[in-house]
Amino acid sequence: MHFTIVSIFPEFFDSFLSCGLMAKAVEAGVVAVDRINPRDFATDKHHTVDDRPYGGGPGMVMGLPTLVTTLRSLPKPGRLLMLSPAGRPLTQEIAAELATEEALTLVCGRYEGIDARIFDLFDITPVSVGDFVLSGGESAAACLMESVSRLVPGFMGKEASADEESFASGLLEYPHYTRPEMFEGLPVPPDLLTGHHAAIAAWRRRRSLETTLHRRPDLFDATILSDEDLDFLRAVPRARPGRNMHIALVHGPVLLKDGKVGTVSLTNLDVHDIARVSRTYGLGGFEVVSPLRDQLTLAGRIVGHWREGPGLAANPDRAEALSLVRLHEDLDAALVAVGKDHGQPPALIATSARGPATMSFAAARELIGKRPVLVVLGTGHGLADAVLDRADGILPPLRPFSDYNHLSVRAAAGILTDRLLGDIL
Numbered sequence: 001m002h003f004t005i006v007s008i009f010p011e012f013f014d015s016f017l018s019c020g021l022m023a024k025a026v027e028a029g030v031v032a033v034d035r036i037n038p039r040d041f042a043t044d045k046h047h048t049v050d051d052r053p054y055g056g057g058p059g060m061v062m063g064l065p066t067l068v069t070t071l072r073s074l075p076k077p078g079r080l081l082m083l084s085p086a087g088r089p090l091t092q093e094i095a096a097e098l099a100t101e102e103a104l105t106l107v108c109g110r111y112e113g114i115d116a117r118i119f120d121l122f123d124i125t126p127v128s129v130g131d132f133v134l135s136g137g138e139s140a141a142a143c144l145m146e147s148v149s150r151l152v153p154g155f156m157g158k159e160a161s162a163d164e165e166s167f168a169s170g171l172l173e174y175p176h177y178t179r180p181e182m183f184e185g186l187p188v189p190p191d192l193l194t195g196h197h198a199a200i201a202a203w204r205r206r207r208s209l210e211t212t213l214h215r216r217p218d219l220f221d222a223t224i225l226s227d228e229d230l231d232f233l234r235a236v237p238r239a240r241p242g243r244n245m246h247i248a249l250v251h252g253p254v255l256l257k258d259g260k261v262g263t264v265s266l267t268n269l270d271v272h273d274i275a276r277v278s279r280t281y282g283l284g285g286f287e288v289v290s291p292l293r294d295q296l297t298l299a300g301r302i303v304g305h306w307r308e309g310p311g312l313a314a315n316p317d318r319a320e321a322l323s324l325v326r327l328h329e330d331l332d333a334a335l336v337a338v339g340k341d342h343g344q345p346p347a348l349i350a351t352s353a354r355g356p357a358t359m360s361f362a363a364a365r366e367l368i369g370k371r372p373v374l375v376v377l378g379t380g381h382g383l384a385d386a387v388l389d390r391a392d393g394i395l396p397p398l399r400p401f402s403d404y405n406h407l408s409v410r411a412a413a414g415i416l417t418d419r420l421l422g423d424i425l
């Protein structure tokens with residue numbers, strides 16, 4: 001692998017290239033590194049590489065004249081990459097893809113970044129090493145070079161070791177232990193001492209699954225898990241318990257078709273489907289709110305049929321879901337009931353297909369991890385202002401960029417719940 005680093009601080013890489021496996025790889029010719037300083041291509045006496053930004057604002061911008069001359073002079077550029085916080089996030093998968101190239105050029109930005117017309121002049125891929133801002137691309141380039149080099153044949157003593165590491169199987173790696181067997185009262189996990197390969201492999205798989213679940217559940221999105229993996233994961237307690245969240249389905253006050261505020265009738269399907277969502281995601285309860293007594297009586301009969309009546313024997317799973325349903329004549333009664341369940345009043349989070357939002361999904365997820373939350377959905381044409389105004393937060397609409405936004409409240413309840421409590425978040 002041939003790397004060309006384009007940087008105004010080539011000396012940054014001195015220690016990086018002179019220790020550990022990287023130094024060995026350079027010495028063995030597995031990796032070759034050229035360092036090019038764009039200042040050497042500047043024509044003015046100060047070797048200027050930056051200029052003031054058009055449009056004003058703080059900082060300087062790396063200009064094109066010297067940088068373009070630099071890039072056009074490279075003898076072996078290979079694929080061009082630019083380190084940038086606005087780039088494609090670097091992953092093991094990308095590192096593996098880059099490791100198949102013969103040569104890579106890494107352009108390190110400084111100041112506020114590089115004149116954006118660089119993308120019109122070169123086929124150059126921006127790559128980020130994380131959602132944070134560094135002062136320059138050099139340390140990011142070092143990360144990229146190391147992650148790619150490790151996957152170049154001959155870099156690591158034993159190639160198999162890369163297959164076992166974090167991300168190689170789509171999961172985080174299991175923990176490691178070494179001697180002494182007991183340190184300050186802390187033993188090495190006994191499974192690792194059995195000498196039994198299958199038992200050790202099973203233990204490592206479980207720890208890998210558990211670590212991924214707690215720290216990076218998003219990785220499961222790209223992984224196919226076995227039945228055995230799923231059985232194990234089901235038994236692991238989750239950090240964000242669904243029982244902190246309750247859904248309230250409000251039938252009044254809601255907006256009606258004509259824009260007035262009123263009450264709409266209860267829909268049997270809503271009660272069934274949102275109860276099933278509630279049970280599937282382990283919610284604390286499903287609060288059905290209607291100011292109309294006959295509607296609550298109707299809801300009571302529907303629920304009773306499945307919970308205690310003939311429906312129970314026909315479909316016990318449905319009884320289990322509908323056992324989460326409680327009926328209330330107004331939102332205050334629902335808030336009191338949820339507060340009693342948890343020993344503290346819940347936060348009230350409203351939903352709206354129209355906005356304006358005041359609470360992000362990420363903030364709502366964090367809240368659910370800490371305290372009871374009542375997520376309120378409106379029937380009809382959505383919750384009335386009287387409800388929205390008293391909410392601690394209003395979630396953003398689902399599908400905010402779509403010009404057609406008419407989900408049924410049942411569908412919205414399912415999608416919202418997955419956004420708030422989904423397994424891979």
Ligand SMILES: C[S@@+](CC[C@H](N)C(=O)[O-])C[C@H]1O[C@@H](n2cnc3c(N)ncnc32)[C@H](O)[C@@H]1O
Pocket residue numbers: 082083084085086107108109110111112113114127128129130131132133134135136137138140
């Ligand atoms: C101070 S930063 C520029 C930040 C830029 N104005 C912004 O807000 O996105 C200067 C240079 O550091 C490098 N850099 C900073 N953060 C990075 C990251 N997370 N990943 C890759 N490169 C980064 C880039 O080369 C960037 O051009």
